[in-house]
Amino acid sequence: MRLHFEKRKSLSIGALFLVPAISFLASLLLTGLLLVAFGADPMATYAAMLKGAFGSGRAFTETLVKAVPLMLTGLGVGLAFKLRFWNIGAEGQLVVAGVAASWVALFWNSWMPPFLLLPAALLVGCMAGALWAGIPALLKTSLKVDETLVTLMLNYVAILFAESLYYGPWRDPKGFGFPGSAPFPDSVLLPHIAGRAHIGLYFAIALALILWFLINRTRWGFELKIIGSSHKAARYQGISVERKILAAILLSGALCGLAGATEVTGISHRLQQGLSVGYGYTAIIVAWMSQLNPLAVVPVSILMAGLLVGGDQVQMKMGLPAAMSLVMQGMILFPMLAGSLFTEFRIRRAGKAAKDAQTMAPGGAA
Amino acid sequence: MTESTRENAELLVEMKGIRKSFPGVQASDDVALVLRKGEVLALLGENGAGKSTLMNILAGLYRPDSGEIRIRGKLARIASPRDASALGVGMVHQNFMLVDSMTVAENVVLGIPKLPFVPNAARIRREILELSERYNLKVEPEAFVWQLSVGEQQRVEILKLLYRKAEILILDEPTAVLTPQESKELNAVVKLMQAEGKSAVFITHKMDEVMSFSDRVMVLRKGKVVAEKLTRDTDPRDLARLMVGREILFCIDKRPFEPKGLVLELSGVEALNERGLPALRGVDLRLRSGEILGIAGVAGNGQRELAETITGLRPTTAGAISINCVDSTNASPMSVIRRGVGHVPQDRVAVGVVGDMSVSDNLAMKAYRSAPLASGGVLRPKRFLELAKRMIEAFKIATPSPSTRTKFLSGGNIQKTILAREIEACSSLLIAVYPSRGLDIGATEAVRKELVAQRDAGLGVLLVSEDLEELAQVADTIAVMFEGRIMAVMPACDAEAERLGLLMSGAIPAEV
Incomplete structure (x- = not known):
């Protein structure tokens, strides 16, 4: 019996769901081997992780706290990836937006009516994220500068810029020397749902729905799909490719920016260390695991957030290195990428394929 | 070699029971093919008839799902173009496989297995010129491929095969990109190679080429051989009917020409x-x-x-x-x-x-x-x-x-x-x-x-x-x-x- 790969004629719905699920199981298996090598019981570890992430109301709200920035950056990154614009600068866009929202929160309350302060902070945050993504987008569309490098480098610029602020001019004089700005006024804080989970969750879910609609049901999304497949074909269809890319990347940056703005107004309530914890990078995994489908970003983000929160538990309860949850994140990506082969292809026995072909109607000849 | 001796000449290639499928398509369905020394065989058929697939199998690009290939009577396992080349089989593809930024000479020797670490450029140049003289394939060894016209690039592809001492040349729709004059020249080149005892298979869907180039013609339809004839025993109308499976129109009804604004x-x-x-x-x-x-x-x-x-x-x-x-x-x-x-x-x-x-x-x-x-x-x-x-x-x-x-x-x-x-x-x-x-x-x-x-x-x-x-x-x-x-x-x-x-x-x- 000989096996060979065969390209699928159309995407199978089953494969679309099964492949990520099986890939995830494969990654658990791989990580399990690693845990055994570290002398830990894999089943006990996974149980601890599950309990730590979803086992109680408090655990679940903590998972949601981490899921919100993952959803927003995951949506942003996924949108860029749909255009084959490799935006790996979600982290920087998030941080810059956090800074911008903090600026509004700290300095605009002197003149702005309190009820406008929160919307203004979120909006300015989005704009800052859009601007930060706009730089590489503009360089790419006008000068063909590679976006991968520019978006990555701008992350460091953003992170160091934020540090220079909360270590420097924005440092709270009443903060006992801790690095961080003064606390935000109450009017700019995001309302909470339960525990620390805030209404950013509603924003993220609504935006996932809106983005899905935009991509799949509008002219704009139709054009994005064409551009994402081939710039040449898009140009031939009369689409102004550069302008469309620029607009979509601004939106991508704005989504990542909203993640930063909700982090400072919903969680830290001030600009301080710990704004950059790698959500923007985990977003890349989220985007690929969701197969660039905005709707899938929501559950995938909750899963990844569970992994992060559960990972912390493992560290405390099982005495494993903290890096273990990061290792697991990486372990998820590999089977995922390998798995995407199976959504495009299927494995068949050589003889069977030949028989099927004979019974099929002619006309599809290559 | 006269035509009658050619018909009885040594069997160079025998393909038997070749099957190859792609998703939804049986591209080759139990195909048998023979090629004799000094013979030009035309493979005629519509798009998707399986001509290129069959020849890609012989040239080592595809592997058949089943079937056997014998070269000079010996069972051959052709897993790569390199294997094919070692057996004297070479193919000129429809889309040329040349490196634009390299010279003609570099392209000709590219991929030769036993090329010395520092090739003797003068000798290579001499050998290329000899070959191009002998087969009337005019090219300039120092020219870069991007400077060449499509016709010249094709000559480089053919020289590449001759340089590797190919005895069996496969040409995939060679005249599709040529002017009528260039096609005539190519025909002359093929006749020269034939006179030296080399054999060729050429893939086409143009009748006039079949008539002027080939000794024998095989018609494929939907992966199957539907006819195999000596070219002199057939005519374009007959071949067209075999190829399409029905009579075809050679002219289109058109209203008189009345241009406006x-x-x-x-x-x-x-x-x-x-x-x-x-x-x-x-x-x-x-x-x-x-x-x-x-x-x-x-x-x-x-x-x-x-x-x-x-x-x-x-x-x-x-x-x-x-x-x-x-x-x-x-x-x-x-x-x-x-x-x-x-x-x-x-x-x-x-x-x-x-x-x-x-x-x-x-x-x-x-x-x-x-x-x-x-x-x-x-x-x-x-x-x-x-x-x-x-x-x-x-x-x-x-x-x-x-x-x-x-x-x-x-x-x-x-x-x-x-x-x-x-x-x-x-x-x-x-x-x-x-x-x-x-x-x-x-x-x-x-x-x-x-x-x-x-x-x-x-x-x-x-x-x-x-x-x-x-x-x-x-x-x-x-x-x-x-x-x-x-x-x-x-x-x-x-x-x-x-x-x-x-x-x-x-x-x-x-x-x-």
Whole structure:
């Protein structure tokens, strides 16, 4: 019996769901081997992780706290990836937006009516994220500068810029020397749902729905799909490719920016260390695991957030290195990428394929 | 070698029971083939008949699902082109496999297994020149491949095989890119190789080539051998019937030529190609509604650039273009589309369609902007499907369903998809660049009929073609292009193949 790969004629719905699920199981298996090598019981570890992430109301709200920035950056990154614009600068866009929202929160309350302060902070945050993504987008569309490098480098610029602020001019004089700005006024804080989970969750879910609609049901999304497949074909269809890319990347940056703005107004309530914890990078995994489908970003983000929160538990309860949850994140990506082969292809026995072909109607000849 | 001895000569290749399948297609279905020493075998068949697949198996690019191959009587396992080369089998592919930035000599020796670390350039040059002398394949060993014309590149491909001492040469549609003169030269080269006892298989779907090149002909249809004959025992009509499985029309009914208002006018248009070199040099053209203007010429003489400048995809550096008597020099692609211009591009797979999107999406790629497919920026999937069903029916596009991804359609059906969309969207000017290139007889006939129907309906049609037969059948007026210039414009009824051929190859000076 000989096996060979065969390209699928159309995407199978089953494969679309099964492949990520099986890939995830494969990654658990791989990580399990690693845990055994570290002398830990894999089943006990996974149980601890599950309990730590979803086992109680408090655990679940903590998972949601981490899921919100993952959803927003995951949506942003996924949108860029749909255009084959490799935006790996979600982290920087998030941080810059956090800074911008903090600026509004700290300095605009002197003149702005309190009820406008929160919307203004979120909006300015989005704009800052859009601007930060706009730089590489503009360089790419006008000068063909590679976006991968520019978006990555701008992350460091953003992170160091934020540090220079909360270590420097924005440092709270009443903060006992801790690095961080003064606390935000109450009017700019995001309302909470339960525990620390805030209404950013509603924003993220609504935006996932809106983005899905935009991509799949509008002219704009139709054009994005064409551009994402081939710039040449898009140009031939009369689409102004550069302008469309620029607009979509601004939106991508704005989504990542909203993640930063909700982090400072919903969680830290001030600009301080710990704004950059790698959500923007985990977003890349989220985007690929969701197969660039905005709707899938929501559950995938909750899963990844569970992994992060559960990972912390493992560290405390099982005495494993903290890096273990990061290792697991990486372990998820590999089977995922390998798995995407199976959504495009299927494995068949050589003889069977030949028989099927004979019974099929002619006309599809290559 | 006389013909009768050739028929009894040593068996070089025997392929038996060859089967090969691709998704949904049995490309080779229990095929047997023999090739004798000193023989030229023609493989004739429509697109998708399995000619290239069979030869790619012999050349080591594909592996058969089952079947056996014997070379000089010995069972052969051909797992790679290198294995094939070691057995004396070499193939010239339809798309040449040369490295543009390297010289002819470098390309010829590239990939030779036992090349010394520091090759003896002088000796290689001498050997190449000897070969090119012997087979009358004129090339300059030091020239870079990107400097060569398509015909010259083909000579390099053939030299590559001869340099590797190939005894069995496979030529995949070798004349598709050549001028009539170059085809004659190629024929002479093949005859020279044959005289030295080499054998050749050539793939084609042109009858006249079968008659002039080959000793024996095998006709394939849907992966099966339907006939095998000595060329002298058959004739084009017979072969055409075998190939298509039915009688075919060689002419198209056309209403008398009654041109009306001016649709397109170019005066002194100049443009550059990707390398920044002049691609169009002072092009003057006029096209009226109800007229098919055929642009004759060998591919690569500015035809693609011509279509792209008119449609706004390539900037002009001088001159003026007007569409429907409105200036549209350097207009955006969108505004050209809005003026009712349809464009069937040269590169149909990479430009004409988006392979990863469905047939229905591709059919809608012009109409999606407005009602009924969209209202207020929101798409209406039901209307997409309705449009797709109607167009699939009207243009007889063979697809498993409207939601099938377009890259799985055959070349002919991809072309029908593009044609359907462009005709639907177009109201004044239809530009078709090599619309029937690589299509089988059935699809070619459908495409040509559609162009004539659009002309009869009052469109102006600009038809770029390299097939003189097509131009003679379809066009009302023929303009010949060579090196970016219009060499002559003439009514189609006055055109003679010989004179067109000479103009196309620049052998006689421009007449306009």
